[in-house]
Amino acid sequence: MPRxxxxxxxxxxxxxxxxxxxxxDVFEDEDDFKKYLDLLFRYKEKYHFKLYHYVMMTNHxxxxxxxxxGGGDLSEIMKGINLSYARHYKRKNNHTGHFWQDRYKxxxxxxxxxxxACGSYVELNPxxxxxxxxxxxxxxxxxxxxxxxxxxxxxxEHPVYPQLSGEERERRKKYREFVRGMxxxxxxxxxxxxxxxxxxxxxxxxxxxxxxxISEKIKRMGRQRGWRxxxxxxxx
Numbered sequence: 001m002p003r004x005x006x007x008x009x010x011x012x013x014x015x016x017x018x019x020x021x022x023x024x025d026v027f028e029d030e031d032d033f034k035k036y037l038d039l040l041f042r043y044k045e046k047y048h049f050k051l052y053h054y055v056m057m058t059n060h061x062x063x064x065x066x067x068x069x070g071g072g073d074l075s076e077i078m079k080g081i082n083l084s085y086a087r088h089y090k091r092k093n094n095h096t097g098h099f100w101q102d103r104y105k106x107x108x109x110x111x112x113x114x115x116x117a118c119g120s121y122v123e124l125n126p127x128x129x130x131x132x133x134x135x136x137x138x139x140x141x142x143x144x145x146x147x148x149x150x151x152x153x154x155x156x157e158h159p160v161y162p163q164l165s166g167e168e169r170e171r172r173k174k175y176r177e178f179v180r181g182m183x184x185x186x187x188x189x190x191x192x193x194x195x196x197x198x199x200x201x202x203x204x205x206x207x208x209x210x211x212x213x214i215s216e217k218i219k220r221m222g223r224q225r226g227w228r229x230x231x232x233x234x235x236x
Contacts, residue, residue: 017105
């Protein structure tokens with residue numbers, strides 16, 4: 001994916017995907033998941049970015065983050081997190097060689113209903129992977145913070161979520177209904193983000209194209225048969 005994070009200002013929201021090299025597992029046990037969460041917290045304090053949604057899968061991580069004007073840019077944030085976690089994993093498991101697959105991928109997200117839709121895409125990863133039937137049954141994601149009010153110190157105030165309702169309990173219910181809708185009507189948004197560079201309304205995409213000379217989706221030259229076939233239980 002084109003490295004959009006280097007050509008846009010900090011004050012955008014990004015959907016970030018970072019994956020283990022050759023799709024290898026990057027989390028072996030509960031301690032690894034907790035270590036990654038600790039690093040997210042540490043680098044949030046250092047670089048002052050906002051985190052809206054996340055999920056940690058067996059071999060990859062999705063984050064929806066917004067760098068701040070006074071903090072680090074996206075490349076600094078992801079470099080810090082990924083290098084620190086790779087060092088942890090390599091020491092613990094005596095691992096050598098490349099750990100992460102290339103550079104992280106990023107998609108620019110508009111701060112409106114598309115942000116909420118992208119959040120549901122992230123949190124439905126375990127459902128698409130057939131690891132759980134309901135996203136509430138997966139531990140390592142932000143879903144339960146929005147859907148059930150579970151305390152999560154990593155999550156920042158969402159720019160769209162409060163618009164679902166002025167009453168907290170009703171807001172959680174509407175979020176659950178929203179995610180269920182994405183699951184039933186859009187098949188958990190399967191394939192929705194795979195080729196995108198920008199995700200938003202037509203006007204937002206046009207603005208990004210005009211200001212930063214980027215297109216909405218990746219333009220591919222063609223595919224070989226069997227290209228991009230995922231391993232079982234390894235959705236993007």
